[in-house]
Amino acid sequence: MDFRRQKPKNGTRPARDHYAGLREKMVREQIQRRGVKDKRVLEVMRKIPRHLFVDPDNMDFAYEDNAMPIQCEQTISQPYIVALMTELLELDGCSKVLEIGTGCGYQTAVLAKIAAQVYTVEIIPELAEISWKRLDAFGYQNIHKKLGNGYRGWQEHAPYDRITVTAAPEKVPDCLIEQLAEGGCMILPIGDLYQDLVRIRKTEDGIERETITGVRFVPMTGAPA
Numbered sequence: 001m002d003f004r005r006q007k008p009k010n011g012t013r014p015a016r017d018h019y020a021g022l023r024e025k026m027v028r029e030q031i032q033r034r035g036v037k038d039k040r041v042l043e044v045m046r047k048i049p050r051h052l053f054v055d056p057d058n059m060d061f062a063y064e065d066n067a068m069p070i071q072c073e074q075t076i077s078q079p080y081i082v083a084l085m086t087e088l089l090e091l092d093g094c095s096k097v098l099e100i101g102t103g104c105g106y107q108t109a110v111l112a113k114i115a116a117q118v119y120t121v122e123i124i125p126e127l128a129e130i131s132w133k134r135l136d137a138f139g140y141q142n143i144h145k146k147l148g149n150g151y152r153g154w155q156e157h158a159p160y161d162r163i164t165v166t167a168a169p170e171k172v173p174d175c176l177i178e179q180l181a182e183g184g185c186m187i188l189p190i191g192d193l194y195q196d197l198v199r200i201r202k203t204e205d206g207i208e209r210e211t212i213t214g215v216r217f218v219p220m221t222g223a224p225a
Contacts, residue, residue, distance in 0.1 A: 019051055022063040026050075030065045031083045038087040044113040045083055050076075053106040053134065067216075070104045072127045075218055077166065081197075082107050085187045088199055088212065089162045091115050098157075098179065100150035100188075101166035101220070105131035112143050115162070119144045119154050123222050149222035153179045160184060167220035168195050174224075177207065189217040 027045050036042065051062035054076060058068055067075045077085075085107070091097070095115040102108055102122035108131070112118045122128040125147060132145050146154055150165070151173045159181035165188035172190065177200070180186055186200040197215045201208040 019049060019063075023047070023050070026063040026065075026079050027083075030078075030080050034080055034084075036080070036083045036087050040091070040114050041083050041086045041110075044086075044110050045079065048106070048109050048113065050079065050106060053104045053109075070127075071130060072124050073218075074103055074124070074127060076104050076106055077217070081215065082110060084212075085164055085197070086110055086114070088187050089164060089185065091162060095161045096157075098154055098160040098163045098176075099166065100153070100163070100176070102128060102131050102145070103166055105135045107164070107166055108135060108143060109138065109140070111164070112140050115142070117142050117144065119146070119157050119160070121146045121148050121150050121154055123147070123149055150220060151175060151222050151224045155179060162186070164188065165220065166217065168192075168215075168217040169220040169224075172198075172200060177202070189215045192219070 023046050027042055031045060051059040054062045054068055054070060065078065067078045070076050091114045093116055097111050097115045097118045099108055099111060099118060099120040102120045108118060108120050120143060128147050135143055153175045158179035160179055161181050161184045163176055163180055163186040168189040168191055170192055176186060180202045182202055182204060184202055188198060189195045190198050195215050195217060197212040199210045199212060
């Protein structure tokens, strides 16, 4: 589906080239400059209209270098963090991805443009309804949606080649480790007041853990399984 034809509900927006220019500037100054190199990630970030994933009143601020509030006291992550987490997943066209926390659907859309299949779980009903309608309107055919507790993952479709978590638990959920395929990796923030972005690799010898950088995400809700 051609994202450029999408219009906000209020029917007004700046010219198409205005947003295209802002996306290009975002990728060049916020993402490439910080070291993200994956060409597929950069290309997807240039194309997906982030301004259509935020509240209409905030559309003109959608490409700025920060996280933004969305419905239900949640946030859309800083563009650089979205790009970094996507690059760290090391996706290819065959990847089967579990996403915990659909949020507004922006990260989901980025994943779906690179991976083969995306299974996304959202715990907040109101937020799920909004984001899933938005993703359906964009015409994605490879996104599978579930309302549920992210701590439990989505067992029916496990194992997953990649798992990404967009809210911070205090420790790595055991169910997500179990649902990660051998040879796969998981990206998630861990912590309470102070959080680290961590990459988990599951090998035949066990679990490998790598700390990437400090981050700040909303807390993960739901009860640990």
